[in-house]
Amino acid sequence: MSIAKRLASQTAIYGVSSIVGRVLSYLLVPIYTAHFAAAEYGIVTGLYAYVSFLNVVFTYGLETTFFRFANRPGTDRRELYNQTLSLLLLSSLGLTVLLALLARPLLGLLHVPPGHQEYAVWMALILGLDAVAALPFARLRLENKARKFAAVRLANILLYIGLNLFFVVLCPAAERAAPGTVLAALQPFVKAVYNPTLGVGYVFLSNLVASAFTLLLLARELFDFRFRWPGRQFLGPVLAYALPLMLMGLAGMVNETLDRILLPAWLPAGFYPGLSALAAVGIYGACYKLSIFMSLVIQAFRYAAEPFFFSQSTEKNSPATFALVLKWFTLCCSFIFVGISLNLNWIGPLFLRRPEYLTGLAVVPILLLANLFLGVYYNLSVWFKLTDKTYYGTYIGAAGAVLTIILNFVLIPVLGYLGSAWATLACYFLMAGMCWWLGERHFPVPYPVGRLLAWLAAAAGLVLAAHFALPPLAGWLRYAPGLGLTLAYAGAVLALEGGPRLLRRAA
Structure with missing residues (x-):
């Protein structure tokens, strides 16, 4: 099997859990926006913004570290797994307890009304459970058990969706059901398990149950290890490699989620x-969900690409391989950017069920392009991971974080959440540019930078021109311009970049 075909196959399998599964979970967005007011959904958006930060702290770069050390010659992978998972278990326990104790002040920072301290406690437990599961998932990736990885991830998402549908949709409907109907027959059971005052808390409770269930599915990987107290000889090199990755991840979370934390403070x-x-945060968070279609592709790609890049690092033609991967990754993502941006007139109302949420749709193309550059950065970052210079990732992430904070401080009071979207785009563009510039000096790869920037400029110009030039249409005609221009862009890319020839070679 060719290198490109093998990577595409692995990406497709991981995509079952990350793309298909998340797409299924995105079906919850219209449910949330139909059942929760923007201020209520703002609580969900704000708490999960904190979770994104804290998830990096809970895992502190040990997944990538495990990959790197496992691929070093002479490494005892079983002993490495034992010690790394032991370290993760100890740290997760301590951090979960600490976070649960800080539940009240954490909710105060989000301006959440008092009386819901359990939300933060549940999130602390979710973080701890997910952190423990991270290394067994990494082991599955290392052993190329993509199908089990995808099955467990998908089971987690399906359970999460099912519980949300039960508590957010079915239980309230059963409570309101007229006597003699099918739903009315469920009322005794619903009264026993459902508390209507909990509201959006059922989103977090569903997540907690799904995370616990995931550990049960990973029982073989969890019980197939022996606890080893991490010694100094182990901790030194592992933490030296991992902590810069954690700092880089924290900086990345500043760039990705800090805007939803800063909005209620600086608006x-x-x-x-x-x-x-808080309602503005809810609107911004709901619209952000539409841009995450891009990050779903990036996530699936990263699951497959990270072990792939490490395994290819010793190959003579690895730079050419890395350049080819970046080229087609960027072109595929530019197609997603064009496709969603040009069809927001009908995609938006499908997901955002209340008119108040549709007022934020202008941020979606900006955030799509921002996430595209984030994906480019992840591709380019291979150089400092392969050369063990992960501290460069910290510098790049820190530069992006500083820019994010400054631009949010300047733009939120002037542009509101639109300013946060522009800050995100500027940040990821800077990070991708810095990573490419530094990589050229430490690990040169023949990336077609000029050509890719030209395609991205063409995509952005097409979206901008369509926004101002296309007249609003009614009925089925409203689908035609966006879909037609998307197909035209895809056709131009394939024709000019040799797409048919690449497909024939992969087959």
Whole structure:
């Protein structure tokens, strides 16, 4: 099997859990936006923003570290797994307890009304369970057990979706059901398990149950290890490699999620008439979900690409391989950017069920392009991981984080959540540019930078021109312009970049 075909196959399998599974979970977005007001959904958005930060702290780069050390000659992979998982178990226990104790002040930072301290406690437990599961998942990836990885991930998502549908949709409907109907027959059971005052708390409770169930599915990988107290000889090199990755991850989370934390603090009172700051966070968070279609592709790609890049590092033609991967990754992502941006007039209302959420759709193309550059950065970052210079990732991430904070501080009071979207795009563009510039000096790869930037400029120009030039249409005609221009862009890419020839070679 060719290198490109093998990577594509692995990406497709991982995509079952990360893309298909997440797409299924995105079906919850119209449910949330139909059942929760923007201020309520703002609680979900804000808490999960904190979770993104804390997830990096809980795992502190040990997944990538495990890959790197496992691929070193002479490494005892079983002993490495034992010690790394032991370290993760100890740290997760301590951090979970600490976070649960800080539940009240954490909710205060989000301006969450008092009386829901259990939300933060549940999130602490979710973080601990997910951190423990991270290394068994990494082991499955290392052993190329992509199918089990995908099956466990998908089971987690399906359970999470099912519990959300039960508590958010079925239980309230059963409570309101007229006597004699099918749903009315469920009322005794619903009264025993459902508390309507919990509201959005059922989103977090569903996540907690799904995370616990995931550990049960990973029982073989969890019980197939022996606890080893991490000694100094082990901790020194592991933490030296991992901690810069953690700092890089924290900086990345600043760039990805800090805007949803800063919005309620820096948005001027009355900026959006009739909306509270928490409601603005809810609208921005709901619209952000539409941009995450891009990051789903990136996530699936990363699951397959990280072990792939490490395994290819000793090959003579690895730079050419890395350049080819970046080229087609970028072109595929540019197609996603064009496709979603040009069809927001009908995609938006499908996912955002209340008119108040649709007011934020202008941020979606900006965030799509931002996530595209984030994916480019992940591709380019292979150089400092293969050369063991992970501290460069920390510098790049820190530069992006500083820019994110400055631009949010300047733009939120002027542009609201639109300013946060522009700050995200500027940050990821800077990070990708810095990573490419430094990589050229330490690990040269013949990336077709100029050609790819030209395609991205063409994609952005097409979206911008369509926004101002296309007239609003009604009925089925509203689908035609966006879909037609998307197919035209895809056709141009394939024709000019040798797409048919590549497909024939892969087959």
